[in-house]
Structure formats: C-alpha cells, structure tokens
Amino acid sequence: MSKVPSVVQILDRVRSSLWFLPGLMALGALILGVLAPAADRRIPSDWLLDAPRVFSGNPAGARAILATIATSMITIAGIVFSMTIVSLQLAASQFGPRLLRTFLRDRGNQVVFGTFLATFLYCVLILPTIDGGEDELFVPRIGVTIAVVLAVVGLAMLVYFLNHVAQSIHADAVIAAVGCELDTVIDELFPDSLGEDGHDEDDGTTLAGAPMEIEARASGYVRFIDGDALLDVATRHDLTIKVVATVGSFVIEGDDVAHVWPASRQDTDVIASEICAAVALGTHRTALQDTLFVFEQLVEMAVRALSPGINDPTTAKHCIDRIGTGLCRLVTRRMPSPLRRDENQTVRVIAVPVTVDDILAEAIEPLARHAGVHLTVWLGLLRILDASARRARRPGDRAACLSYARRIAATAHAALENEHDRDRLAEATAFLPRPAHDPSGG
Structure with a gap:
C-alpha cells in the first residue's frame, strides 16, 4: 500500500518546523569541523603562512579567536530565538494562532538561526584540534580562517534578521505571504485551466445497496486523503469506495470516513485498516489538500481586523483583495473529477469535491457578518464577486458569485444608514442583472 500520506505529512512538518534547516546546517558544521583540520594537516604549513587572508597567528591567538566567536554566536542565537518567540506571540495575538505556521515556515528565520548554531558548533569542534604550548606544534589555520568568515556571515545575518523580523510582522507582509501560499495551493490542486466552453466533465455514478461503513480509529482533522492508495485497495478487493470525510473536516473516533460497496465481505478488518491508513488525520489542519484552510486564514485576519477592539478596515480590505485573487484564479480552473477509475475504466473511488x-x-459570509458600517469592506466584497463572475467559465460558478453579490448588496443596504454610502453602494452593484419584474429596471 502507498505510503504517500506519511511521506507528505513528514515533508509538510519539516517545512513548518523551526529545527530542520538549522539541524541540516549544524550537520554541515560537523562535517566541516572534521574536514577543515584534516585539510590543515595535509597542506604544508609554509604554504598556508604565505597564502593571503589565511590566519597566521599562534595557538593562543587561535584559541582566543575561536572562543570569542563561539561565545558570541551562542549569545546571539539566544537573542534571535527570544526575538522569534516574541514575534510569534505578536502574530498569534494580532493575526490569529493559525497563522503561526506562516512564520515557522519562514526560511529567513531558519537560515539565521541555523547560521549562529552552525558557527558555534564549528568553533567548538575546531578548538580541541589546536595543539601547542611554548613551541608551536599545530594550528588549524584553514579552520580558524573559516571560523572568521562564518563570524562575518553571522554578523550579516544579524543585520538581515533585525530588518526581516520587523517587516515580517507587518500586516501587509503577512497577508502577502498567505496570499502567495493560496496561489501556490490552487496551482497545485487545480493545475488545469478551463476552456471557453466552461463545462467540467460530469461523471455521475449510482451505487445500489447498503454500504459497509468504515469508521475512524482516531479523532483529528483530515489532513490528507491518498487517492492512489484508495484506488489500489478498491482494485485489489474489487470494491467501490466512497470517501465521506472531507479534507479539513474534524472526525471523531467512530465517525464514518468511507462507505464501501459491496458490504458483505470476509476481510472487513483488513479493508478497514487499509482505508483508514489512506485517510491521514492530525491535530491541526494543513494546506496540503485543503484550499479552504488558506482562504479561512485570510478570513480570520479580516474578521479580527473588523473587531471593535482593533477596528482596522484597511487590513480587512487587503485580505479581501487577496481572497478575490484566489477566487478569480479558482473559477478559471478545472475541478478534478471526484471519481477515480481503474485500468478497465470502472469507478472505484468517489470523493466529495x-x-x-x-x-x-466560507470566505464571503463571515466577512459579511462582520462588515458593519464599513463601506470599503462592502465595496471590496462586491468588487471581488464581480471580478470572479466575469472570469468564471462554469455557469454554476458565475451564478453563485452573482447570487452572493445580491445577498451582499441587500445586507449592506440594510447596514449602511448614510445616504451617500448607499449611493456608492448602488453604483458598485451596477454589474448585477436586474430581475425582469423589477420596476426600477430599464
């Protein structure tokens, strides 16, 4: 059976962790700490003394330099770690706890932290190789020179980090980072564009009889569904599997995750185990297959910005702009078929699209409930719905966008009391087709 869910989850956890890249850099420092003294012993000392920019001091000077660099790097690493924790606390309180993964995935912070740890570890490894008292015996000149270079790089990383951490907690930067992730997720999950005809394939199928219910063996969020593994299970056991759990939903132990036809089988336990293994659960949601999750991160930021305690409609408007970008991108993409077929074109797996x-x-209704009297928010919602409707290739998507736009217009008209605001709202809804029975229509 496929191990894709485990591999994908591990890769996602690695990308979202603060330790993996620094760990790799520390491993590189270990290797360099072994190779540099070996190179020093193989290269004649006279050549190194004549080489420009290579350390030419005595053992005492080498020890002093390495000890100073090591002490400085571990001190700065502690400061960087403390500043990172403060940044995470600010992000959690201002933008929401689910956006912490965006900060943890930041490669800049990981490289800075890894540079300081790697430099400290390298210096600690080089220090014991220095052998000398009154008579100079061995000084790892190449090793000390590399340590000085790493210290200079560390200083540059510190300057970069101070600038980077100040910019990374800026609202626009966070919104842009989540928006870029949304674009990436849409491109990965919906890679194919629709043609001008605007119709997806309709692969409806009918299942007869009562199914065998496959229950979840643990509680958690559905993070990943391995369609290939389910197709393999269904083909080997001659089954039709309908996955009733959706990616991003929370299932409680004992809830149905799939229905299987035919129900009368002798190897029920084996089938249930293989299906449950293909539906990966976790303690939190991820963007692996969950487009809604990224949209909801932007919605959460916008709703927090519209709360009475913050009252920042500008940030909400920027979130709406990014939501609109994702919607306009999505309505032009072909939705993957919910059906998976075997080599004989027999339907084996059915998913909930x-x-x-x-x-x-999930993206429009929460914002409409919190927009209140903020005209810019209402206008932003209408604008992205208009843009999505104009770009939609499927008639159903176009109708859905226009339907939500009408509801937004009606709700906004009731919420806005200022006549000037209502006039601007009426101008913004000019794109909506008027019903035939509307007496104000042309």
Whole structure:
C-alpha cells in the first residue's frame, strides 16, 4: 500500500518546523569541523603562512579567536530565538494562532538561526584540534580562517534578521505571504485551466445497496486523503469506495470516513485498516489538500481586523483583495473529477469535491457578518464577486458569485444608514442583472 500520506505529512512538518534547516546546517558544521583540520594537516604549513587572508597567528591567538566567536554566536542565537518567540506571540495575538505556521515556515528565520548554531558548533569542534604550548606544534589555520568568515556571515545575518523580523510582522507582509501560499495551493490542486466552453466533465455514478461503513480509529482533522492508495485497495478487493470525510473536516473516533460497496465481505478488518491508513488525520489542519484552510486564514485576519477592539478596515480590505485573487484564479480552473477509475475504466473511488460555492460560503459570509458600517469592506466584497463572475467559465460558478453579490448588496443596504454610502453602494452593484419584474429596471 502507498505510503504517500506519511511521506507528505513528514515533508509538510519539516517545512513548518523551526529545527530542520538549522539541524541540516549544524550537520554541515560537523562535517566541516572534521574536514577543515584534516585539510590543515595535509597542506604544508609554509604554504598556508604565505597564502593571503589565511590566519597566521599562534595557538593562543587561535584559541582566543575561536572562543570569542563561539561565545558570541551562542549569545546571539539566544537573542534571535527570544526575538522569534516574541514575534510569534505578536502574530498569534494580532493575526490569529493559525497563522503561526506562516512564520515557522519562514526560511529567513531558519537560515539565521541555523547560521549562529552552525558557527558555534564549528568553533567548538575546531578548538580541541589546536595543539601547542611554548613551541608551536599545530594550528588549524584553514579552520580558524573559516571560523572568521562564518563570524562575518553571522554578523550579516544579524543585520538581515533585525530588518526581516520587523517587516515580517507587518500586516501587509503577512497577508502577502498567505496570499502567495493560496496561489501556490490552487496551482497545485487545480493545475488545469478551463476552456471557453466552461463545462467540467460530469461523471455521475449510482451505487445500489447498503454500504459497509468504515469508521475512524482516531479523532483529528483530515489532513490528507491518498487517492492512489484508495484506488489500489478498491482494485485489489474489487470494491467501490466512497470517501465521506472531507479534507479539513474534524472526525471523531467512530465517525464514518468511507462507505464501501459491496458490504458483505470476509476481510472487513483488513479493508478497514487499509482505508483508514489512506485517510491521514492530525491535530491541526494543513494546506496540503485543503484550499479552504488558506482562504479561512485570510478570513480570520479580516474578521479580527473588523473587531471593535482593533477596528482596522484597511487590513480587512487587503485580505479581501487577496481572497478575490484566489477566487478569480479558482473559477478559471478545472475541478478534478471526484471519481477515480481503474485500468478497465470502472469507478472505484468517489470523493466529495470542493466547489466554488463551498469556498464562497466560507470566505464571503463571515466577512459579511462582520462588515458593519464599513463601506470599503462592502465595496471590496462586491468588487471581488464581480471580478470572479466575469472570469468564471462554469455557469454554476458565475451564478453563485452573482447570487452572493445580491445577498451582499441587500445586507449592506440594510447596514449602511448614510445616504451617500448607499449611493456608492448602488453604483458598485451596477454589474448585477436586474430581475425582469423589477420596476426600477430599464
């Protein structure tokens, strides 16, 4: 059976961890700490003394330099770690705890932290190789020179980090980072563009009889569904599997995750184990297959910005702009078929697809409930719905966007009391087709 869920989850955890890249850099420092003294012993000392920019001091000077660099690097690493924790606390309070993964995935912070740890570890490894008292016996000149270079790089990393951490907690930078992740997720999950005809293939199928219910063996969020593994299980056991759990949903132990036809089988336990293994659960949601999760991160930022305690409609408007970018991108993409077929074109796996209407419900409705009297927020919502409707290739998507736009217009008209705001709202809704029975229509 495929191990894709485990591999994908491990890769995602690695990308979202603060330790992996620094760990690799520390490993590189270990290797360099072994190779540098070996190179020093193989290269004649006279050549090194004549080489420019190579350390030419005595053992005492080498020890002093390495000890100073090591002490400085571990001290700065502690400061960097403390500043990172403070940044995470600010991000959690201002933007929401689910956005912490965006900061943890920041390669800049990981490289800075790794540089200081690697330099400290390298110096600690080089120090014991110095052998000398009153008579100079061995000084790892190449090793000390590399340590000085690493110290200079560390100083540059510190300057970069101070600038980077100040910019990374800026609202626009966070919104842009989540927006870029949304674009990447859409490109990965919906890579194919629709043609001008605008119709997806309809692969409806009918299942007869009562199914065998496959229950979850643990509680957690559905992080990944391995379609290839399910197809392999269904083909080997001559089954049809309908996955009823959706990516991003929370299942409680004992809830149904899949239904299987036919129900009368002798190897029920084996089938259930293989299906449950293909549906990966976790303690939190990820963007591996969960487009809604990234949309909801932007929605959470916008809702927090609109709360009475913050009252920042500008940040909410920027989040809406990024949501609109994702919607416009999504309505032009072909939705993957919910059906998986074997080599004989027999339907083996049926999944619950995510539709544009689902995304509109999660991305638009919460913002409409919190927009209040902020005209810019209402206008932003109408603008992205208009843009999405104009770009939509599927008639159903276009109708959904226009339907939400009408609801937004009606809710906004009731929320806005200023006549000037209502006039601007009416101008923004000019793109909506008027019903035939509307007496104000042309």
